[in-house]
Amino acid sequence: QVQLQESGPGLVKPSQTLSLTCTVSGGSISSGIYYWSWIRQPAGKGLEWIGRLFTSGSTNYNPSLKRRVTMSVDSSRNQFSLKLSSVTAADTAVYYCARGDYGEYYFDYWGQGTLVTVSS
Amino acid sequence: DIQMTQSPSSLSASVGDRVTITCQASRDISNYLNWYQQKPGKAPKLLISYASNLETGVPSRFSGSGSGTDFTLTITSLQPEDIATYYCQHYDNLPMYTFGQGTKLEIK
Numbered sequence: 249q250v251q252l253q254e255s256g257p258g259l260v261k262p263s264q265t266l267s268l269t270c271t272v273s274g275g276s277i278s279s280g281i282y283y284w285s286w287i288r289q290p291a292g293k294g295l296e297w298i299g300r301l302f303t304s305g306s307t308n309y310n311p312s313l314k315r316r317v318t319m320s321v322d323s324s325r326n327q328f329s330l331k332l333s334s335v336t337a338a339d340t341a342v343y344y345c346a347r348g349d350y351g352e353y354y355f356d357y358w359g360q361g362t363l364v365t366v367s368s
Numbered sequence: 369d370i371q372m373t374q375s376p377s378s379l380s381a382s383v384g385d386r387v388t389i390t391c392q393a394s395r396d397i398s399n400y401l402n403w404y405q406q407k408p409g410k411a412p413k414l415l416i417s418y419a420s421n422l423e424t425g426v427p428s429r430f431s432g433s434g435s436g437t438d439f440t441l442t443i444t445s446l447q448p449e450d451i452a453t454y455y456c457q458h459y460d461n462l463p464m465y466t467f468g469q470g471t472k473l474e475i476k
Binding site (some may be wrong): 295308353355 | 401402410411412413414417422455457458459461462463464465466468469470
């Protein structure tokens with residue numbers, strides 16, 4: 249059974265960079281038939297896709313966040329990561345990592361989510 | 369960009385009721401529409417893919433239908449454990465994954 253677990257600081261100061269890691273267990277992140285995404289949800293609001301990463305290193309980002317987002321993979325640790333720069337209070341949200349099946353258009357496994365608050 | 373509009377935004381129903389949630393796309397998306405259930409404090413869970421394909425382990429009281437621009441999620445007999453917020457989701461080739469704004473389902 250695949251499991252995903254987010255980790256990282258729960259508090260980030262405005263203008264700084266938010267950094268999160270997702271650790272995948274129960275399967276190899278490098279299997280090649282999956283892609284890996286970050287999705288966020290402000291309190292009481294809906295879901296916003298941030299971006300996706302293939303283990304080849306190829307990435308796609310939400311156009312609204314593209315200039316601030318970087319995603320990368322560490323296959324040796326079975327992890328992938330998110331960096332979001334120049335954060336503001338509007339970036340306060342629960343951040344989820346999720347898995348997608350290559351060739352499919354949905355997310356079948358999700359992490360439990362981690363709350364990141366942007367505040368001084 | 370394709371916009372996904374869910375209705376209603378909230379819904380109160382009794383145990384045993386038939387519940388219908390709709391999702392409308394701003395243009396034809398064929399059957400590229402997925403449904404998720406999110407219980408309070410939990411991650412979303414995939415219920416239905418490609419508009420009508422029930423995921424393994426999802427109770428048969430859940431069903432999805434539709435194609436083109438109009439889609440429906442139906443719960444035939446509402447159970448207390450179905451209390452959640454439901455989201456539709458579409459993928460297009462930008463690429464971009466777009467979620468509806470959600471429908472919060474409560475027990476009357």
